[in-house]
Amino acid sequence: MSEREWVSEPDDYVCTLSKETQEIAKEELREDANSRKQALEAVREWIKKNPKIANCRLDSRFLLKFLRFKKYSVLQAQEALERYVLLRQTFGIAFNHFDIRIPMMEELTDLGYLFACPKRDSKGRRVIIARPGVFDLFKFTNADMCRIHGIVYETLMEDEENQVRGYVHFADGQGVGFPYLTLFTIKEAVRIVKNGEKTLPMRHKEVHVINAHPSMKFALDFGISLVSEKIKKRLYFYTSKEEMLKSDIIETDVLPKEYGGEMPMAEMIGKFLYK
Template structure:
């Protein structure tokens, strides 16, 4: 896998997308064989000439994450890659050492906190999370983010995921004040910024289920920080029946009305992660030099939250 910042030996990319996904890629992302080839050449040139990028993957599956997320605008894809490399270094506790054999991460995955569903929804990968399966007394907010990072990194090279995007189903049953207390406001804002501006994923729909009064306020706060486009893709369901109206029931875990038990889905995920372990750990070899004084992203992430925001969160905890 071409990790070298100045490595010209890159495997030839052969597009394996089925016809329907190809058509979607052309309609929504302006992607065809010629735009893809030209963009990959330009992207690699930019990486090779970048004064601060010392090591970076340059294989097509990796670069297409960014090109597809940014609809083949090479300048925007370059900017997103730069942000991606910088935040990996600014927040190693969130984005580095993504090891499926890590004891804590393995336990959280075994508990069923986050699992990709084996069947797609209209071509989209569905990520299913269950807040009640994450123990806030045993694990930290960093554990939570790293589990998401580990699983999404294992999915992001997939062509279909890049083109069709992701849908999220979040069961908030069991979400408590202890979960809220794991997070500082600055961390919530920064992780949302990372998701929106630095993570090469096409986020499609976000479904929430079983929201307690504790969770409502945190979700409202988080939603207030999202772009209008992402806000418009959030749906809150009052019941499982309501969710079933929006999502093909059979793709859900058996425990939610589907056909495959959660335990089988977890086993499949663990096999995927084990197969990709070396590739996941190799991500840490990528390196960009950051001048903390002049890097706009550093100051953007470090800027103090306005009092309005702090105030609104304090109020949220008192109510």
């Protein structure tokens, strides 16, 4: 029987993280040179023997996403990786063909639907901006929505600094109303929320939401009921930009100028698209 071919082959990991980030990884994730080497070897052997995984990346940068996500619990990292592969297979085209140059993806990014601020916060975390109200329900589909999220998240997850330090999410609900609930069935919505926490290898550190329309309260309450207590404690809701600015919880200097920061949103989007 011939050797299977993989999307990427195993490599010898070379750590390029700063000393400070390595210290965070050790303190928060139990990562050091020895635990990293042993865990990578264990996960690669498991993948090669797993009949549910027909093909997969075996390079360190990819596998470390899952190990860091699960604080080096090899078993939990394997479970998350298996769910991740299943997710990519199940949703087909929506979670494949990740190319920001696809015209519809470029258009959604230019609109400011989803992008990351170029400046990290004081804890070194990337801040992801989401503005679902600019999503035109008559022009774009739920597959387009899934794909743009996939493009943005997969891009950010390739950065090892992000894998260790995690993410802050900032969402503006302005313009989102009842019709948006038709984008996904309840079953699909449940799966998306749960996968967002349990499957995508992202360390969600804070989630900030402003301008949530009252008509969406029951939908938000339903979504919140699906996440863990850990994530619930990291959720912050503001009725307006003014309330957010007064709260002093989120570092507004990192945000676009339109939300109290220094750099205009259009400039941030340009840096994210074309850096």
